[in-house]
Amino acid sequence: MVGDPVKAKKISDVLLAEYGVYVQPINYPTVPRGTERLRFTPGPAHDEAMMRELTQALVEIWGRLELRLAA
Numbered sequence: 001m002v003g004d005p006v007k008a009k010k011i012s013d014v015l016l017a018e019y020g021v022y023v024q025p026i027n028y029p030t031v032p033r034g035t036e037r038l039r040f041t042p043g044p045a046h047d048e049a050m051m052r053e054l055t056q057a058l059v060e061i062w063g064r065l066e067l068r069l070a071a
Contacts, residue, residue, distance in 0.1 A: 001037045002067065008036040011061050019057045 002008040008025035015021040024039040031037060042051070062069060 001035065001070070003034055003036055005033075005036045007065055007067065008038060010065060011038060011058075014061050014064075015057060019053075021054060021057065 002011065002025075005025070005027040008027060012023050012025040015023050024041075025036065026039050027036050040054075059069075
């Protein structure tokens, strides 16, 4: 959950440009305003190491964009 359409798009752009990961930003009208998010679609070729790398990338990007981490 991102909660901001501009930041959701920015995260998607950074993941692709810097990490080679394609993730769709989901914005209004697909979801209500204020609930913008990212859509991840893992497949059978995605392994545990890839998931860890993605998680680390998201933590780094979240910090860069000063987004709040959920507890």
